[in-house]
Amino acid sequence: MSHSLVSFPPSAGRLCSKVLSGKVIDQGLKVFSVLSLAVGLLAGASVASWGEPVHGIAMHGEPKYPADFVHLDYVNPDAPKGGKITYGGQGSFDSLNPFILKGVAPRGLWDDSYGLNVYEPLLMRTADEAFSLYGLIAESVELPEDRSSITFTLRDNAKFSDGHVIDVEDVKFTVDLLKEYGRPAYQSRLKRVVSIEEPGPRQIRFVFENGEDRELPLLIGTLPVLPAHVIDPEKISKSGMYEFIGSGPYVLDRIDAGTKIVLKRNPDYWAKDLPIKIGQDNFDEIHVEYFRDNTAMFEAFKKGVFDVLPESDPARWANQYDFTSAKDGRVKQRVFESRLPKGMSGFVFNTRKPVFENRAVRRTLAKLFDFNWVNKNLYYGLFTRSSSYFESSILSSVGVEANEAERALLAPYIDSIDADILDGTYRPVSAEDGREMRQLMRGAIADLAAEGYVLKNGVMTHAETGRPLAFEFLATSSEQERLALTYNRILQRIGVKMSIRTVDSAQYWERRKTMDFDMMKMSWSASLSPGTEQYSRWHSSQRDQDGWFNQAGADDPAVDAMIEALLAARSQDEFTAAVRAFDRTLINGYYVLPLFHKKDQWVGIWTRIGIPGKEVKGRPLSGYRPTVWWYRGE
Known part of the structure; x- marks a missing residue:
């Protein structure tokens, strides 16, 4: 436990100094009252510096729901309890631990889409706000204005599924565990915690070096709390089917290694009557079944083996x-509107590989994907070309000229950013017809020549090194392979050699995790509150870290600086400017050949599953959200 007699924020010290040095001291008669004021300021400083206990916090502004809210707007509080829901997954799993790097855990244990069913965080995020958190395991939270710390008071009735009361030691144990063995995102967050204190009964305080990362306290609130009395750190650090309990509404009931898990409702779940939980966790059982590939999944869905199929194939x-x-x-085809980017x-492009070190080469290769042909012939014209990392939102830089605030952030790097990216006119190149594609190919040959490449016996070859412009595309599905083949059709015509290797799910995830690839298809989700996850995905410090994130190997001081700017933003305007500037630096790096996206979410659903309708007054920003669905019966 950390103790101090008095804790003064810097602002209190400056204010007292100002008071004591004022003219009132020279008047003599008011010295005592001024000193009394100063002492009062100092005495109250320790309270003010930690913030006041509140029920919820938001990244910017105030949380939507008041302290006395009854339930969330997007749930049906009268949803019936019972039945089961079955989800489908592709591939397999070889671990039951979603928190460490080793192994692949099944969906549904700790999952934003399928639910935080087995493990729970201190604070719970709502789905109809950009980034707001409300007390779950923690009853209240204290967050000072400067965000240099965050303090949680644990609920007296919070329990693990075996009835063991959750205490501060469990939180501290989890922190130590994740610092040592956790995924890079957890390790990165916890490195910035300078001390952990216990200021009172059932209270734990995380103190940071400073408040520059405005998101960090909120991310600490999303940490899971794991049972210290159950987990063996030596066993949990290894991949394998090591099973441990949590505090969530469900417990693991059955495991078919690699193919299926069954979660069963905990009848003694401690939080079932909390307002944040009303109308959720409605199924008695949750099943997650895994299938070899997408085709096998669809055949199983048609037969009713599982209930929900988010669809990605327009055909x-x-x-x-x-x-x-x-x-x-x-079975119904449902279309859900997502209001997220x-x-x-x-x-x-894996820029760690010599073939993709040169930005100009990446920019040239990115021009050669024939989107219009692909969309028309493979996808019924249902896709839209992607151009921004925050597409279709206020945070996108595409179509928006960089304003004064953005240019101030980008000033040290602005000469290295393409003019069309700064003025908002940038769009990925898409040929309208065969004639335009031939023009693009001629332009690509000229652009590559400027980088030292020549066509030699029909092969694009670097004149000095003699190295051909050749690389491997790593695929794990027939759809990825088909897309790669359409791209290769163009590359072959200018002498670029792209081989395509299709591997099984286990090999694919292992090679992705260890960055053992040249090119692969990837997707980066986005929200209205991007934050520390961008650090993991794009910051130069993560370039040489094995994991799931900085696959491109981004190593750019401009990208690093914009990540730091968006994390430090205090107002919505500052934040928007920082994210747009960040978007520009990512586009400018040509780390990715942009593909396409759906405007809406397509989901096939068996009608035995109930979905909130007109009886609710809100909708999740994320579109479909199975955690608030229920079983209707056959």
């Missing part, structure tokens, strides 16, 4: 929902 969505259960109304989907 299938347009033409293949003519099976019996769809014709007779037991669409993010980025594309072919990522």
Whole structure:
């Protein structure tokens, strides 16, 4: 436990100094009252510096829901309890631990889409706000204005599924565990905690070096709390099927290694009557089944093996929902509007590889994807070309000229940023027809010549090194392979050699995790409150870290600086400017060949699953949200 007699924020010290040096001291008669004021300021400083206990916090501004809210706007508080829901997954799993790097854990244990079903955080995020958190395991939270610390008071009735009361030692144990063995994102956050204190009964305080990262306190609130009395750190650090309990509404009931898990409702779940939980966790059982590939998944869905299929294939969505259960109304095609940024989907260049070290080469290769042909012939024209990492939102820089605030942030790097990216006119190149594509190919040959490449016996070759412009595309599905083949069709015509290797799911994830690839298809989700995850994805310090994140190997001081700017932003205007500037630096780096996105979410759903409708007054920003659904019956 950390103790101090008095803790003064810098602002209190400056204020007292100002008072004591004022003219009132020279008047003599008021010295005592001024000193009394100063002492009063100092005495109250320790309280003011830690903030007041509140029920919820927001990244910017105030949280939407007041302290006395009854339930969230997007839930049906009268949703029936019972039945089961089954989700489908592709591939397999070889671990039950979603918090460490080793192994692949199944969906549904700790999952934003399927639910925080087995493990829970201190604070719970709502789905209808950009980034707001409300007390779950923590009853209240204290966050000072400067965000140099965050203090949690744990609920007296918060329990793990075995009835063991959650205490401060469990939080501290979890922190130590994640610092040592956790995924890079956890380790990165916790490195910036300079001390952990216990200021009172069932209270834990995280103190940071400074408040420059305005998001960090909120991210600490999203940490899981794991049971110190159950977990063996030596076992949990290794991949494998090491099982441990949590505090969530469900417990692991059955495991078929690599293929299926069954979660069963905990009838003694401690938080079921909290306002943040009303209308959620409605199923008695949650099943997650895994399938070999996308085709096998669809066949299983048609037979009713699982209930919910988020659809990504436009051809299938347009033409293949003519099976019996769809014709007779037991399966519905539902379209959900997502009000979040669409993010980025594309072919990522691994810039650690010599073939992709040169930005100009990446920029040239990014011009050669024939989007219009692909969209028309493969996807029924249902996709939209992606251009921004925060597509279709106020945070996107595309179509918006950099304003004064952005230019101030970008000033040290502005000469290295392309003019069209700064003025908002940048768009990914898309040929309208074959004639335009031929022009693009001729331009690409000229651009590559400027970088030292020549066509030698039909092969694009670097004149000095003799090294051909050749690389491997790593795929794990027939769809990825098909996309790569359409791209390769163009590359071959200018002498660029791209081989395509399709591997199984286990090999794919291992090679992705260890950055053992040249090019692969990836997607980066986006929100209205991007933050520390961008550090993991794009910061130069993460370039040489194994994991799931900086696959591009980004190493650019401009990118680093914009990440730091968006994390330090105090107002919404500052934040928007910083994110747009960040978007420009990512686009300018040509780390990705942009592909495409859907405007809406397509989901096939068996009608035995109930979904909130007109009876609720709100909708999740994220579109569909199974955690608030329920079982209707056959």
